Amino acid sequence: MTLPRRDVAIDWMRGIVMVLMTIDHASEFFNVGRFHGDSAYLVDPRTGAPIWRGSEALDLVQFFTRNVTHLCAPTFLFLAGASVSMSMARRKHQGAGDSGFDRHLVVRGFVLFGFEGLLSLLADQGVLILQVLWAIGVSLILAPWTRRLSASKQFVLGIGWIVGGELITRAVCPIGRPVGVLGEMFLAPSLSAPITSLYPALHWFAIFVLGQAFGSHMMSLRESTESRERRLSKTLLRAGLVCLAIFVVLRAIDGYGNMGLHRAASAARSTIENAVLWLHVSKYPPSITFVALELGVMALVLAALMRLAQPRSEGHARAFATRNPILVFGQTALFYYIAHFLLIGSALVLSGVPYASRGLGATFSVAALCWIVLYPMCLGYRTLKRRYPQSVLRYL
Numbered sequence: 001m002t003l004p005r006r007d008v009a010i011d012w013m014r015g016i017v018m019v020l021m022t023i024d025h026a027s028e029f030f031n032v033g034r035f036h037g038d039s040a041y042l043v044d045p046r047t048g049a050p051i052w053r054g055s056e057a058l059d060l061v062q063f064f065t066r067n068v069t070h071l072c073a074p075t076f077l078f079l080a081g082a083s084v085s086m087s088m089a090r091r092k093h094q095g096a097g098d099s100g101f102d103r104h105l106v107v108r109g110f111v112l113f114g115f116e117g118l119l120s121l122l123a124d125q126g127v128l129i130l131q132v133l134w135a136i137g138v139s140l141i142l143a144p145w146t147r148r149l150s151a152s153k154q155f156v157l158g159i160g161w162i163v164g165g166e167l168i169t170r171a172v173c174p175i176g177r178p179v180g181v182l183g184e185m186f187l188a189p190s191l192s193a194p195i196t197s198l199y200p201a202l203h204w205f206a207i208f209v210l211g212q213a214f215g216s217h218m219m220s221l222r223e224s225t226e227s228r229e230r231r232l233s234k235t236l237l238r239a240g241l242v243c244l245a246i247f248v249v250l251r252a253i254d255g256y257g258n259m260g261l262h263r264a265a266s267a268a269r270s271t272i273e274n275a276v277l278w279l280h281v282s283k284y285p286p287s288i289t290f291v292a293l294e295l296g297v298m299a300l301v302l303a304a305l306m307r308l309a310q311p312r313s314e315g316h317a318r319a320f321a322t323r324n325p326i327l328v329f330g331q332t333a334l335f336y337y338i339a340h341f342l343l344i345g346s347a348l349v350l351s352g353v354p355y356a357s358r359g360l361g362a363t364f365s366v367a368a369l370c371w372i373v374l375y376p377m378c379l380g381y382r383t384l385k386r387r388y389p390q391s392v393l394r395y396l
């Protein structure tokens with residue numbers, strides 16, 4: 001049975017960000033010039049100095065190599081939320097009960113915690129590293145509650161935290177002060193031991209809930225003279241433009257909504273470099289400007305994919321074929337995520353080069369290696385998962 005076309009567009013969107021994510025993680029392992037400093041909170045645990053000092057010259061190629069990958073995490077959380085709403089709507093249509101689905105969500109959340117712990121052990125840094133799997137895991141465990149809300153209430157809940165989260169975060173965890181374990185887990189990032197937290201869960205949970213609202217809206221649309229995909233595309237286009245407008249306004253004001261990471265022009269940088277700092281927004285934790293920019297871009301790309309997914313010719317059908325690598329990566333996202341970390345880490349060990357000691361050439365070479373090696377693996381895993389839909393593989 002083929003997926004509805006709107007699912008294909010979502011899988012394509014997820015696959016695109018998997019490809020971008022691979023570049024970022026290959027850069028983390030191999031690239032000595034990788035751009036850091038997407039936060040006013042993070043400090044070097046060895047020196048106590050801020051990671052971002054605001055007066056350094058920018059390497060624009062390194063900056064954009066890093067910046068383009070910012071699309072990944074918010075897209076993962078948003079689409080994870082949308083998938084929960086869509087899956088629940090289909091279960092109800094089939095007459096299935098709620099309790100089994102709630103149990104599945106909670107178990108899958110704890111499975112993600114397990115994988116996060118495994119990756120921390122393999123990193124061998126002596127700390128528990130809380131990354132995007134932690135944020136998605138917390139969101140899935142809370143999803144049995146939020147999925148019972150209407151789409152409008154989900155939207156209000158998500159927007160409410162995105163707008164007010166900075167006020168709460170900076171009141172409870174002021175910039176420049178120790179965060180504490182609970183703060184690291186849920187509100188503010190930290191690179192200190194025993195927990196290194198880059199994805200404090202509550203901020204990312206808000207994006208997940210927005211995705212739930214979108215998924216609920218998708219599944220509530222009825223067929224009419226205008227296809228659902230076309231109507232969704234128009235909605236996404238409008239939402240994307242509104243998000244980008246919010247980004248521009250808040251970045252121009254350069255006050256609340258930037259999570260302490262301001263534009264701060266410097267004479268040490270060129271005019272172009274100072275202009276580029278408009279895009280240098282706080283990812284850790286995500287500011288309003290970060291969320292507006294990245295979800296705005298995601299909405300525009302997804303709107304285009306919704307249109308492209310409507311078959312107008314045999315060529316269009318082939319472009320969205322079931323064996324297309326981007327689609328396959330998007331349909332096996334968690335398997336790909338775990339496997340690509342193992343592959344990049346193995347490449348570093350086998351190459352014999354020190355951590356983060358090469359450049360962008362090594363970065364893109366290793367990323368390409370991942371795409372080539374993981375495509376047949378993901379294709380085989382997808383086949384296996386579809387053959388045994390009730391096995392433990394459903395948690396991956």
